Amino acid sequence: MKIFCVGRNYGEHAKELNNAIPEAPVIFMKPPTAILKGNDFYMPDFSKDMHFECELVFRICKNGKHIAPQFASKYVDGITVGIDFTARDVQAEQKKKGLPWEIAKAFDQSAVVGTMQPLEDMSLLSRASFELKKNGVAVQTGNAGEMLFPVPEVISYLSNYFTLQQGDLLFTGTPAGVGPIAIGDVLEGSLNGNVLFTTHIK
Numbered sequence: 001m002k003i004f005c006v007g008r009n010y011g012e013h014a015k016e017l018n019n020a021i022p023e024a025p026v027i028f029m030k031p032p033t034a035i036l037k038g039n040d041f042y043m044p045d046f047s048k049d050m051h052f053e054c055e056l057v058f059r060i061c062k063n064g065k066h067i068a069p070q071f072a073s074k075y076v077d078g079i080t081v082g083i084d085f086t087a088r089d090v091q092a093e094q095k096k097k098g099l100p101w102e103i104a105k106a107f108d109q110s111a112v113v114g115t116m117q118p119l120e121d122m123s124l125l126s127r128a129s130f131e132l133k134k135n136g137v138a139v140q141t142g143n144a145g146e147m148l149f150p151v152p153e154v155i156s157y158l159s160n161y162f163t164l165q166q167g168d169l170l171f172t173g174t175p176a177g178v179g180p181i182a183i184g185d186v187l188e189g190s191l192n193g194n195v196l197f198t199t200h201i202k
Contacts, residue, residue: 002168003030003111005055005084006154009147009173025149025157028102030084030171034111041109042202043183047087050181053174054132054140054189057082058125058151059116060168067159072152075164079119081130081189081196083112084171088180113169114189114196124192125151133188134181142175 007026043050059078067075084105091104119125125144132140144151151172158164181187185201 001032005171006173010175030106036109036112040200040202049089051086051088051178053084053178055171055174058170060164064164067156069152069156072155073122078116080114080116081191085110131190140177
């Protein structure tokens with residue numbers, strides 16, 4: 001199982017981090033060990049500036065390679081919301097040195113995956129709404145229609161480089177509003193008004 005992630009897929013988020021708007025999907029990956037087990041996220045000791053990034057997450061349902069965009073919807077069967085936890089201070093240091101920043105993104109337990117929902121309505125690929133609350137206050141809201149690179153386009157792009165396999169996950173990028181977490185915070189992610197995960201920061 002692979003975890004694909006799209007960076008800078010919402011224009012306002014790219015701006016808030018002073019990143020250029022990309023001309024093609026920005027792709028990075030997390031290993032299976034990045035998936036958070038349970039509801040508690042324990043702050044790692046290598047970062048003093050851990051951020052939440054709430055995202056729509058899709059599940060790949062069959063193997064594919066060189067998938068045309070018009071057929072991409074046939075390769076997903078599940079949708080949920082998740083968090084791409086990011087050690088922002090570590091990422092900034094790596095970027096400053098021109099080095100890869102997997103250690104800031106792909107560390108153990110860095111990927112929250114909410115309860116997977118069957119993707120029976122394919123229009124959700126372009127209109128699903130999601131929200132993240134921190135301690136009961138909405139801090140991020142987003143809609144699939146705001147993505148710079150829509151889900152079918154991302155799937156097609158990925159399949160030119162990687163064989164997509166059943167069970168792979170696709171994190172599709174975060175909207176504006178990312179921010180820091182602290183011990184004691186409670187994060188709650190919802191999809192179209194339905195809460196799909198609650199994560200406690202320890």
